[in-house]
Amino acid sequence: MRIGTRGSALALAQSEQVRASLPGDPREHRLVIIKTLGDLQPNAALARIGGKGVFTKEIEEALLRNEIDIAVHSLKDLPTGERPGLKLGAMLARDDPRDALVSREDLPLERLRSGASIGTSSLRRRSQILAHRPDLRVQDLRGNVPTRLARLEGGHLDGIIVAAAGLHRLKLVDRATQMLEDSVMLPAPGQGILAIQIRAGDGTTAAAIERLNDDDAAAEATAERALLEGLGGGCLIPVGARARAKNGTLELTAYVGHPDGRPSVRMSASGPLGAPADLGRALAIAMLGQGARPILDEVRSMERFP
Numbered sequence: 001m002r003i004g005t006r007g008s009a010l011a012l013a014q015s016e017q018v019r020a021s022l023p024g025d026p027r028e029h030r031l032v033i034i035k036t037l038g039d040l041q042p043n044a045a046l047a048r049i050g051g052k053g054v055f056t057k058e059i060e061e062a063l064l065r066n067e068i069d070i071a072v073h074s075l076k077d078l079p080t081g082e083r084p085g086l087k088l089g090a091m092l093a094r095d096d097p098r099d100a101l102v103s104r105e106d107l108p109l110e111r112l113r114s115g116a117s118i119g120t121s122s123l124r125r126r127s128q129i130l131a132h133r134p135d136l137r138v139q140d141l142r143g144n145v146p147t148r149l150a151r152l153e154g155g156h157l158d159g160i161i162v163a164a165a166g167l168h169r170l171k172l173v174d175r176a177t178q179m180l181e182d183s184v185m186l187p188a189p190g191q192g193i194l195a196i197q198i199r200a201g202d203g204t205t206a207a208a209i210e211r212l213n214d215d216d217a218a219a220e221a222t223a224e225r226a227l228l229e230g231l232g233g234g235c236l237i238p239v240g241a242r243a244r245a246k247n248g249t250l251e252l253t254a255y256v257g258h259p260d261g262r263p264s265v266r267m268s269a270s271g272p273l274g275a276p277a278d279l280g281r282a283l284a285i286a287m288l289g290q291g292a293r294p295i296l297d298e299v300r301s302m303e304r305f306p
Helices: 009-021 057-064 123-132 145-153 164-169 203-212 215-230 276-301
Strands: 002-005 030-033 070-074 086-091 099-103 117-119 137-139 159-163 178-180 194-199 239-246 249-256 265-272
Touching: 002 009, 002 057, 009 030, 009 070, 009 145, 009 164, 009 194, 057 070, 057 086, 057 194, 086 203, 086 215, 099 164, 117 145, 123 137, 123 239, 123 249, 145 159, 159 164, 194 203, 215 239, 215 249, 215 276, 239 276, 249 276, 265 276
Parallel strands: 002 030, 002 070, 117 137, 117 159
Antiparallel strands: 070 194, 086 194, 099 159, 099 178, 239 249, 249 265
């Protein structure tokens, strides 16, 4: 198979994980590196270059042109609306979905000095950091994980927030100062899940990757992404969500907050494991009715938002 992937160290590590899991000799499968808009403009604010699909659009187009057979994505980067002609063929078992703090002096979030600078380009992370520690300064920081770590080591920042799954996949988890629990920071919808995208009519490839799908991860992701879609969101709005599959039920907790850490909306709901999209949509409606709508309207009207 021809496996479409971005060229960052993390994307390649993720694609190698998929290649090793595919049927047959892994050496017969080939990685095809594709540059996305997000890769070509590594320093631009995501809101300025479009937000949705900046890390996936070019890979999806290569899949539609039959230049690759499958595409490997971090699910949290993939827009919730399915692109015509494509579908998700499998979602792999979920890695650690939490966010991780890496601090220069190895101090946890609670012990960072007042005024310490934290690097992240995510409004979701910004919102929850400032809700927890309003005395900290949050600075925009883009780039791949090694680039962010280098900025930290260079003394430009006191700490950075990155996905724990990324540290695990790059074998850098020992760099984490603190894993941030849900009570402090809910992750992005789909965080920690690798998704394999295929052409909608490609039955042969669908059958080949079907066994890679993890039912619990797929149910959790479906609930989280239905919630995000119900809130009218993409990767730019400050929404966190975490679903947990357990004993035939699904528990979903979600957060909507303002980027400056002002009062937010946080709610939970549960439902049957077999109806994850219904659970996500129902919780989105409840949150919009309990104060999330004006927060999201204000965020969308901000100058930095397209």
